[in-house]
Amino acid sequence: MQRFFMAAKILIIDGDISLSTVLNDYLLSRGYKSHVVHTGRAGQEILRDEAWDLVLTELLGIGMNGYELLKDIRHRLPNIPLIVLTSRSDREDQIRAFQLGCDDYQLKPFTMDILICRMEAILRRVRAFEESKQKVFELNGKVFDAIHQTFDGKHMSSRESDLLLMLCRNENEVVDKHRILVALWKEHNTFTARSLGVYINHLRGFLTPAGYEIIAVRYKGYKLVKNEHWGI
Numbered sequence: 001m002q003r004f005f006m007a008a009k010i011l012i013i014d015g016d017i018s019l020s021t022v023l024n025d026y027l028l029s030r031g032y033k034s035h036v037v038h039t040g041r042a043g044q045e046i047l048r049d050e051a052w053d054l055v056l057t058e059l060l061g062i063g064m065n066g067y068e069l070l071k072d073i074r075h076r077l078p079n080i081p082l083i084v085l086t087s088r089s090d091r092e093d094q095i096r097a098f099q100l101g102c103d104d105y106q107l108k109p110f111t112m113d114i115l116i117c118r119m120e121a122i123l124r125r126v127r128a129f130e131e132s133k134q135k136v137f138e139l140n141g142k143v144f145d146a147i148h149q150t151f152d153g154k155h156m157s158s159r160e161s162d163l164l165l166m167l168c169r170n171e172n173e174v175v176d177k178h179r180i181l182v183a184l185w186k187e188h189n190t191f192t193a194r195s196l197g198v199y200i201n202h203l204r205g206f207l208t209p210a211g212y213e214i215i216a217v218r219y220k221g222y223k224l225v226k227n228e229h230w231g232i
Contacts, residue, residue, distance in 0.1 A: 008032055008033065008053040008054065008123060009032075009033045009034070009035075009050075009051065009052045009053045009054075010027055010032050010033070010034040010035075010052070010053065010054050010055075010056065010119070011034075011035055011036075011037070011043065011046065011047065011052045011054075011055045011056070012024055012027075012034060012035070012036040012037070012055075012056045012057075013036075013037055013038075013039075013040060013042075013043035013055065013056070013057040013058060013062055013069070014036065014038065014056070014057070014058040014061075014062065014085065015038050015039065015058060015060070015061030015062045015063065016058065016061060017038060019108075020036045020038065021036065023036070023056070023112070023115075024036040026112050030116065038062070039062050039063040039064070040057075040062040040063055040064035040065075040066070040068075040069040041063060041064060043055075043057065043062070043069065043073075044069070044072060044073075047073060047076070047077065047080075048076075048178070048188075049182075049187060049188060050182065050186060050187055051182040051183055051186050052080065053080075053081070053123065053126075054080070054081040054082075054083065054119060054122065054123060055073065055080060055081070055082050055083070056083050056085050056119075057069060057070070057073075057082065057083075057084060057085065058084075058085055058086050059084060059086045059088055059093070059097070060086060060087065060088065066084075066086070067096060067097070067100055070082065070084070070097060070100040070101060070102060071100050071101070073101075074100060074101030078101075079126075081103050081119075081122045081123065081126055082101060082102045082103050082104075083102065083103060083104040083105075083106060083115075083118065083119065083122070084097050084102045084104070084105045084106065085106050085108060085110065085115075086105075086106075086107065086108060087107065087108045089107055103122050104118050104122065106118065133169065134169065135147050135165065137168045139168075139207070139210045139211070139212050140210045140211045140212070140226070141210075142209070142210040144164060144165075144168060146161050146162075146164070146165040146168075149161040151164070151206045152206075152209075152210070154206070156206070159184060159199055160199060160202055160203060160206075162183075162184055163180065163184060163196075163199055163200075163203060164203055164206075164224075166180060166183065166184075167203075167214065167222065167223075167224035168224060170223075170224070171224050171225070172223065172224070172225055173223060174217045174220050174221045174222070174223045175221045175222055175223065176220065176221045177193070177196070177220065177221040177222065178221075179221070180196060180221065180222070181193065181196060184196075200214055200216070200222060207224075208227075211226060211227045212224060212225065212226055212227060213225060213227050
C-alpha cells in the first residue's frame with residue numbers, strides 16, 4: 001500500500017452488522033483508520049463532527065432513505081469521495097446514485113481486494129487534485145508560500161499556513177467555521193473553536209501590513225478581504 005493511504009480515514013455506513021464489521025476489520029488490517037456506524041443518522045452526525053477522507057455507504061437498511069443520505073452528504077461535503085456498497089443492482093438505482101454524487105457503485109457481494117483498488121484509485125485522484133491547487137499567493141507585494149510555510153519570508157507554523165491557505169483559496173468568500181475546524185483540527189468543540197480564534201489573531205498580525213484583513217462573519221465563519229483603505 002502506498003504510504004499516503006496509511007493515514008486515510010474511512011467511514012462505513014451500513015446496517016449489515018456482520019458484513020460491515022468484517023469490512024472494518026479488513027480495512028484496519030490494511031492500515032486504514034476506519035470506523036463503522038449502522039444508521040444514516042449516525043453517519044450524518046459523525047460527518048458533522050470529524051473529518052473523513054472517504055465514505056462507504058449502503059442504500060438499504062440504514063434507517064433512512066439512502067438516496068437522501070447521499071444527497072445530504074454531497075450537499076454538505078461536496079468534495080468527499082463517496083462509494084456506494086449495495087445489493088441494489090437495477091440500472092435506475094445506479095444512475096440515480098451517480099446523479100446524486102457518488103463516485104463509484106460497488107454491488108454486493110464484492111471482493112475486498114477489488115474494493116481496496118477502487119478506493120485507492122479515487123484517493124489518488126483526490127490527492128493529485130489537491131496537490132495541483134494554487135499554493136503561492138501574492139498579497140499586495142508580499143508573498144504567502146504555503147509550500148515552504150512562509151509569509152513575506154517569515155516562517156509560519158503548519159496550522160497558520162494551512163488556515164491562511166484555506167482563506168486565500170476562498171478570498172472574499174466566507175469559509176465555514178465548522179469546515180475549518182474539521183479540516184485542520186479534525187473535530188469541532190469548544191477547545192478547538194478557541195484555538196481557531198487564537199490562530200486567526202496570529203494571522204491578522206501577518207496580514208495587516210499587507211493590507212488584508214480577516215473578517216469574522218457571525219454564526220458562519222471567516223472571510224479574507226483586501227483593506228480598501230490600505231495605502232491611502
